[in-house]
Amino acid sequence: MFVARTSxxxxxxxxxxxxxxxxxxxxxxxxxxxANTPGLHLSGLHTRPAQSHRQxxxxxxxxxxxxxxxxxxxxxxxxxxxxxxxxxxVEQMRNKIYYAHREPKDFSDRIALFMVRLLRFGMDxxxxxxxxxxxxKKIGDSNAVTETNPYHMSERKWLVRMVxxxxxxxxxxxxAGMLRHLHSLRRMKRDNGWIETLLEEAYNERxxxxxxxxxxxxxxxxxxxxxxxxxxxxxxxxxxxxVSPRTCHRFVGYLEEEAVLTYTLAIQDIEExxxxxxxxxxxxxxxxxxxxxxxxxxxxxxRDLLLxxxxxxxxxxxxxxxxxxxxxxxxxxxxxxxxxxxxxPHPSKGIENIRPTGWEREEVI
Numbered sequence: 253m254f255v256a257r258t259s260x261x262x263x264x265x266x267x268x269x270x271x272x273x274x275x276x277x278x279x280x281x282x283x284x285x286x287a288n289t290p291g292l293h294l295s296g297l298h299t300r301p302a303q304s305h306r307q308x309x310x311x312x313x314x315x316x317x318x319x320x321x322x323x324x325x326x327x328x329x330x331x332x333x334x335x336x337x338x339x340x341x342v343e344q345m346r347n348k349i350y351y352a353h354r355e356p357k358d359f360s361d362r363i364a365l366f367m368v369r370l371l372r373f374g375m376d377x378x379x380x381x382x383x384x385x386x387x388x389k390k391i392g393d394s395n396a397v398t399e400t401n402p403y404h405m406s407e408r409k410w411l412v413r414m415v416x417x418x419x420x421x422x423x424x425x426x427x428a429g430m431l432r433h434l435h436s437l438r439r440m441k442r443d444n445g446w447i448e449t450l451l452e453e454a455y456n457e458r459x460x461x462x463x464x465x466x467x468x469x470x471x472x473x474x475x476x477x478x479x480x481x482x483x484x485x486x487x488x489x490x491x492x493x494x495v496s497p498r499t500c501h502r503f504v505g506y507l508e509e510e511a512v513l514t515y516t517l518a519i520q521d522i523e524e525x526x527x528x529x530x531x532x533x534x535x536x537x538x539x540x541x542x543x544x545x546x547x548x549x550x551x552x553x554x555r556d557l558l559l560x561x562x563x564x565x566x567x568x569x570x571x572x573x574x575x576x577x578x579x580x581x582x583x584x585x586x587x588x589x590x591x592x593x594x595x596x597p598h599p600s601k602g603i604e605n606i607r608p609t610g611w612e613r614e615e616v617i
Contacts, residue, residue: 330543333455333459333544334455335451335452335455335456337456337544337545337546338601338602339546339602340545340560340563340602340603341603341604342551342559344563344603344604345559345560345562345563345603346559348603348606349512349559349562349563349566349603349606350512350516350608351509351512351513351516352509352512352569352608352609353509353609354505354506354509354573354608354609354610360496360498360499360502361499361502363499364499364500364502364503364505364506365502365506367503368503368506368507368509368510371420371507372510375413375416375417375420378416378477378481379409379412379413379416380409380412381405381409381413405518405521405526405527406527407527407529407530408468410518410521410527411464411467411468412468412474413514414460414464414514414518415461415464415465415468415470415474415478416474416477416478416481417511417514418457418458418460418461418464419461419478419481419482420481420482420485421457421460421507421508421511421565421568422454422457422458422460422461423454423482423485423486423489424453424454424489424500424503424504424507425450425451425452425453425454425455425457425504425568426450426451426454427486427489427490427493428446428450428489428493428497428500428501429446429447429450429451429454431490431493431494432446432447432450433447444582444583444584444585445584445585445587445588445589446575446585448585448588449571449585449587449588453568453571456564456568457564457568459540459544460561460564462540463537463538463540463541463544463557463561466538466540466541467538497580498576498580499576501572501573501575501576502572502573502576504568504572505569505572505573505576505610508565508566508568508569508572509569511562511565511568511569512562512565512566512569515558515561515562515565516562518558519555519558519559519562522554522555522558523555527554530553530554530555531554531555535553535554536552537552537553537554537556537557541557541560545557545560547560563603566603566606566608567601567603567606569608569610570599570606570607570608570609570610570611571587571610572610573609573610573611574586574587574599574607574610574611574616576610577610577611577612577613578613578616578617579613583613583617584617586598586599586611586616586617587599587600587601588601598616599611599616
């Protein structure tokens with residue numbers, strides 16, 4: 253062959269030969285030359301073979317590594333979180349956090365709910381997420397969780413959905429915080445505490461994503477989906493928040509309702525033994541999660557991690573529903589305010605007085 257004749261005239265160095273061997277190995281894994289086609293890989297335990305040929309991960313099994321290795325630095329030991337996570341009581345996470353739905357009261361609420369349902373349909377399609385139900389349930393049904401039988405999922409499918417969900421959920425808080433920051437500078441007026449809470453929300457959602465990325469490395473297909481979703485979603489939120497901040501906060505409140513439902517079903521799957529890798533006593537949650545949520549010793553299972561994340565999503569649900577009930581340019585942020593009567597239940601950063609459908613304006617202002 254022509255290639256064979258020319259190659260004899262160009263001797264390869266050891267470095268070039270090693271690079272070529274890596275390319276050949278990567279090619280064989282990617283196009284199915286070997287028996288093990290890579291999928292979305294889970295870390296911490298040996299995983300079952302991937303059931304889908306969709307390239308959610310391009311990392312070969314022989315080169316599987318931690319997606320975010322610790323940086324090597326001679327001087328810095330660690331970097332603390334910019335917004336330390338408030339302490340959560342375990343019993344409160346189990347008993348006070350549950351799926352709830354706020355009924356729309358006006359046209360703005362209905363528009364927000366319709367857009368969430370549209371986004372949910374697209375996300376379900378992209379991540380191949382389905383439910384088998386004995387009878388069709390609607391979002392507003394009180395028994396939407398208890399009488400819903402989850403479709404047979406796997407740890408891999410759950411991680412695909414969670415990575416995609418968190419990559420989208422971290423956008424609204426950053427967009428809203430950025431626009432309110434610019435508005436405060438432009439108008440030379442105080443923001444009454446909204447910016448900090450919105451940026452903290454975006455930071456918290458990103459910590460969810462980084463935690464899941466410690467367990468799995470997305471491939472080119474998921475990266476492409478996230479790139480497209482972020483481009484569309486960021487610009488849509490940017491323009492929408494300029495037009496109607498109230499509708500955007502209601503939209504995020506409804507979006508977080510869906511997140512609470514998703515994590516509730518994942519927790520149920522673990523409790524029912526449908527996800528054996530995450531039920532294995534040898535499974536370790538990432539140290540990133542242990543340090544951020546300050547998870548106590550003996551409560552560091554995957555179920556415990558999802559309880560913390562679900563509580564965070566429930567808190568975002570409460571915050572955005574409440575902010576949507578307020579006058580956007582006048583009212584202070586009730587979640588960082590001091591109250592005259594501290595003994596009366598009121599909004600806070602914790603979940604001790606959490607209100608699933610948000611606080612009404614007359615209750616906090």
